[in-house]
Amino acid sequence: QKVCPVHTAELAVVTMLNGHGVDLVLDVGANTGQFGEELFDWGYRGNVLSFEPLAGPYAALERAAKRHPGRWDVAPRCALGASAGEITVNVSQNCVASSVLDLSPNMDDYSKIANYTSSETVPLKTLDEAAAPWLDEAQRPFLKIDVQGYEAAVLDGAEITIPRLAGLQIELSFVELYAGQELFSEMLSRIEARGFEERGRVDRVAVGVIGGVVAVRARLRGLCGGHVTVGDDLVPSERPTDRSRAADPDAAQEGPPTRLRSVSHVAGQYASVSAG
Numbered sequence: 001q002k003v004c005p006v007h008t009a010e011l012a013v014v015t016m017l018n019g020h021g022v023d024l025v026l027d028v029g030a031n032t033g034q035f036g037e038e039l040f041d042w043g044y045r046g047n048v049l050s051f052e053p054l055a056g057p058y059a060a061l062e063r064a065a066k067r068h069p070g071r072w073d074v075a076p077r078c079a080l081g082a083s084a085g086e087i088t089v090n091v092s093q094n095c096v097a098s099s100v101l102d103l104s105p106n107m108d109d110y111s112k113i114a115n116y117t118s119s120e121t122v123p124l125k126t127l128d129e130a131a132a133p134w135l136d137e138a139q140r141p142f143l144k145i146d147v148q149g150y151e152a153a154v155l156d157g158a159e160i161t162i163p164r165l166a167g168l169q170i171e172l173s174f175v176e177l178y179a180g181q182e183l184f185s186e187m188l189s190r191i192e193a194r195g196f197e198e199r200g201r202v203d204r205v206a207v208g209v210i211g212g213v214v215a216v217r218a219r220l221r222g223l224c225g226g227h228v229t230v231g232d233d234l235v236p237s238e239r240p241t242d243r244s245r246a247a248d249p250d251a252a253q254e255g256p257p258t259r260l261r262s263v264s265h266v267a268g269q270y271a272s273v274s275a276g
Contacts, residue, residue: 013169014042017142022046022166024138026131028080028154029146029171031096032057033064040068048072049134053079053089053122054098075130078123080147082156087124090116099148101178110177126157135161145170149178151187155194162194 017025017039023046027035030050039048050065050072052058058077065072079087079100092098097107097114107114127143135141143158143165145151151170155162162168168191172184182190188198 010038010042014039014044016167018043018045020140020166022140022142024049024134024141026127026134026141026143026161027051028127028144029148030057030061030074031146032060035144035146036068036072037064040072046071047134047138049075049131051075051078051080051127051130053077054091054095054120056091057095073134076123078125078130079150080127080130080157081124081150081153082126083124084126084129085124086121088119088121091118091120093117097148099150099178100153101149101180104176104179104181106175107177110175127154128158128160131161135164138164140166142167143169147171149173149181152182152190155190168196 025036025039025044025046025048027048027050030036030052033050036048036050048065048068048071050061052061052074055077058074062074065074079089081087081100087100089098089100090102092114093116094111094113097103097111098116103114103116141161141164143161145154145168147154151172170187170191172187173181174184176183192198
């Protein structure tokens with residue numbers, strides 16, 4: 001069966017989450033709910049809690065979450081960082097590049113529609129504070145962070161949450177796209193210091209003008225043991241229309257780790273790093 005590279009990573013993530021009993025995904029930087037939709041489309045069995053600060057994407061996120069009642073919650077609108085208060089978020093033309101940080105000149109080589117067109121001042125909370133009511137009920141939470149250069153601040157506000165995590169997926173960059181952001185090597189050191197171990201990456205964006213790979217997604221810190229295996233027989237050529245077509249989570253406990261195309265997922269001491 002043919003592999004569809006676009007969806008290989010999503011399927012592997014869901015296989016891993018289900019196979020290791022993750023019951024709550026903290027979706028930080030949810031935008032309009034793309035990540036949550038991917039999880040549920042591929043058969044994720046747990047719950048999702050999403051965070052999004054901007055009014056437009058937040059409204060779309062709420063609509064998406066309503067399609068999964070009882071399983072997908074949206075936290076009150078706020079940004080997440082190292083402390084509580086208020087903060088201004090710059091709104092980009094393409095919506096997905098919005099950030100607390102100013103754009104770096106390098107962004108011109110990456111996207112011509114990432115320029116800022118407006119800004120919104122929103123409440124600022126720590127993840128420890130904002131996620132506490134949901135974490136009280138969770139047994140094996142997993143954290144995904146996609147906040148356009150503001151990742152270090154989110155981690156600094158999650159000191160209570162981090163030790164509880166079964167795993168982490170975070171988007172990072174090799175090139176400064178936002179002024180003052182911590183780059184891949186700095187962030188990887190910061191994450192490893194918190195007890196995480198890198199287990200895989202997915203190359204995301206190559207920019208010829210800058211040169212080399214700008215973005216990767218990698219899985220870090222370990223869930224419990226065993227492997228997540230990605231192979232041709234697990235990857236449909238199209239997105240499934242029936243959740244029962246998602247990969248059997250038992251595959252997460254069988255066989256040696258396999259690297260397929262640009263995707264590699266291994267769970268042992270599992271964590272995830274994503275760069276973008």
